[in-house]
Amino acid sequence: MKKFLAIMLIVIFSVFAMAATKISVLVSPDNADALQWLAQEFMKKNPDIKVEIVPLSWEVLYPKLLQDLRSKAGTFEAFTYDVMTTGAVSFGLVDLGEFMKEHPELLPEGYDLNDFIPAVLEEAGKWGGKLIGLPFYNNTMLFYYRKDLFEDPKIKKAFKEKYGKELTLPTTWEEVVDIAEFFTKKYNPKSPTEYGIALMFPRTHTLFYMYLLFFGEYRNAPLGILRHGKADLEYGEYFTEDHKPAFNSEEGLKALEMMKKLMAYSPDPLGSDYGETIEYFNQGLVAMVPQWTGPYLMFKTTLGADKVGIIPMPGRSVSGQWALGINKFIPEEKKIAAFKFITFATTKWADKNKFLKFAVAPARMSTLKDPGVRAADPRVPALEVTYVTQTHRPRIPEEPKLEDITVEYFSKILSGELPLSIDTLNELANKWKEILGK
Amino acid sequence: MVRKILSILRYILVFMCLVFFLFPVYWLVITAFKPPDEWFGWPPKFLPTKPTLSNFFGAKETEVFGGTTGSIENIFPYLRNSIIVGVSVALISTAISALAAYAIARYRVGGPFLAEWIISIRMLPPIVSAIPLYVIFTKLKLLNTWWALILSHLVIVVPLGVWLLISFFREIPREIDEAAYVDGATPFQAFFYVVLPLSAPGLAAVAILSLIQSWGEFLLALVLTNDSRAQTLPIFLGRYITGWRVAWGPLSAAGIVTMLPVVIFAILMQRYLIRGLTFGAVKG
């Protein structure tokens, strides 16, 4: 038995050794479908390179990347990394700027690095002044709502009667409060939906960025900017201009208060993550849901495009890009093969078509301006506004640790276990300082 | 009269037990055959009204989400890896556990300390082994191979196997061994041809338990393997949890495939499992 297995192993390894250059690309499930399709198109044009797309769940991808890169084992050639882990994985990524200088012939024709939305290229692709990734999925959060309900004359009339103002599309969270209450059966027995808004405040990384949707509104308002300065792309809105925690402030407190207020109109916010809130909206349980760009595909198929409206996030949105990078610790010929693939996957053609086919949000300005694209997907106007105004998570190497302790505190504050006070936030800020080694 | 009521009560309790223990599995099974719009609903759909195989084989409707998260079409390499690793672990662990257990039971090799040391290995938290094993296998160039998993899983399952079989062998009277020696057999031969066949239930129990533990192992598979060459089914499940939806249908389908081989095998062998699990400890 053992002998048989050993022989089988030898055979398999030799088969692999003799085959074409093989590269494996570790990706998150969000990117998997689009990359799988792109890989197939790529292999048609490059028969001497074999690309394997390996999807790993979100929680698992980052630890796996970090471990392999630190060990310099070079067990995979390319990967997608989430924007907030940029700093943490940067040490293991090939300097693409240098690489392009050394191999100018490898860059596809008309690639045009300047076509990428500048802020996106900076945030997702650069660290320490070097270009280390090519933006692939320029994800951000949008506000989805039941267009049919918001435009229904009977509903509009009932709203006006109750609140003395028109039912308009909200631009701040304060405006959302009344609308959410109106659509919650508990407070309005005639509501067409059972709950007003589907919020996800679970004890996962989700809560970390959901907070920014609310905090961003106050921190980036004129008073907030006066107090905390402008956020940069390295430390994001959680920090002040001079890189100190910004959330232990009046603005930070207001954000949590607003979140708590809206929880009353939301189904099980502390126990819901993506999967749940998407289903709630799909099944007509709620009238509004802040979500990423991807779920639109599901909403379109289940609810129907005429029922789903999209506007920029009340308050602020948050960025969530994914970029493609090359593992530094692999041999040169593999780097070349990987480079060919990741540039192929981020050309103008790829960027446009992966958006049309898989709703993977575009990173290039040419895609956003393309009339065909604008006609096919009604979200482009909202996206353009959002890309400019969105908030950002920190990208520094300590980010994952900061996330975990923050999510724990916020989760406890929202559930009532810890007091919603400036003291609690100060405690959290101290923990941050410990982690950052200050 | 009282007897009859008690009897009916008994059947009701049995029924309730069955519902409790089987319902989650049932739910998993029907979700695998449901199209996306039926995964959730109120009231929950206890029977799929539009059963479909699209979660298993893909279909035009799921094309919009792409092949990696729309169905389990790519499951085969992972299934193959799980089978190879699982079966190897089961066979090898049974073999070496039996040998060691026999030596300890019959000859008290290493005194009480060896036995205790072997069994205490089970208490080592797997997380602790993750990085060191990663280092070892990288040096041996066995990373992302079946052997990395087989060897790691053996460490987890052998302690239980040894423990189980030590008690089992003790129940087999020494006279049987002695009779074999009288006939001129070597210790190996006595073990192989005489004692082993008698302990078939114990061996079967060890094989089944080893398979179960290896099959469901998640952490070391995550750390020690990278792609479809050697990754196993539990890691494969992760891909259905995307940022735009959780693909409950394909996830359930993958769950069933992950579950089914072990369940079927165990049910077929349950007779042996039952006899083998007594540890030979219960005797009149």
Added chain:
Amino acid sequence: MERKGKRLVPWLMVLPVIALFLAMTIYPFGFMIWASFRDYDLSKGEETHFIGLSNYFQIFKDTTAIESMKFTAKLLAIAVSSELILGTLIAFLIRGVRGEKVIRSALIIPMMVPPAVSGVAWKMLYNFAFGPVNWFLSLFGVSRISWLGNSFYAQLGIIIIDIWQWTPFIFLMIYAGLQSIPQDLIDAARVDGADWGKVFLHIELPLLRPLILVALVLRIIDCLKTFDIVFMTTWGGPGSATHTYSFYVYKVGVSFGWNIGYASALSVILLIVSIILVNIVFRIVRMREQLGFGGE
């Protein structure tokens, strides 16, 4: 000549197991101890420094670690004892029932389901708005429970999953034990006028004691390692309510950047606790010999 062969051969038989364990556990074990005294953190780079007992002291200050210990203790106490009682009751319940073999096959299924898959199934069942569990409760007028978002119910939810997963294991062991009690023993007692209660207390229970003990020890060791179901369902929330100790070690040691030093210290504590618990159990029952440790 014969003597010599007899002494060598047994050692040869044990050799594969010893070789395997020496190769695969000595290094990890040593590494764990070594790393627990250093600030080994992969997200900070590869250099490490000796920091003495710093990691261990850190554990005392770490509220999440302590909360995870509390929950793990709760899980251990409630789940394992429930499994023992339920498993035994069920074993007695189904013996002699019609269709016993089929029922038996059905009842052992949960223990065969990989914990990751159980997590997926129960996550669907516990869904707040659409899950069958809340639907079932609504039939009794109970309003929707947040199984994953409320500290109390999340803990209860995890405990229920554990009971669901492992009661069949206990059931199987007790059932197997009952099967192997010689029937004449029981018949003799009945002839002597003993009722079911006496038979249970004086014959079956004592004979089952070793099995119950083995099951208990195995469950304790495994329960301390509970990880997969938390990972798949609650991710330790809300707050730290459903953090099991092993889940916390995973988060520290893997998820956030491989703080191996601290994770090793936590693991050393876990190991010590496991050893102490198991030894306590053995000492209470004084069954070392009967279970194959020490002399015959």
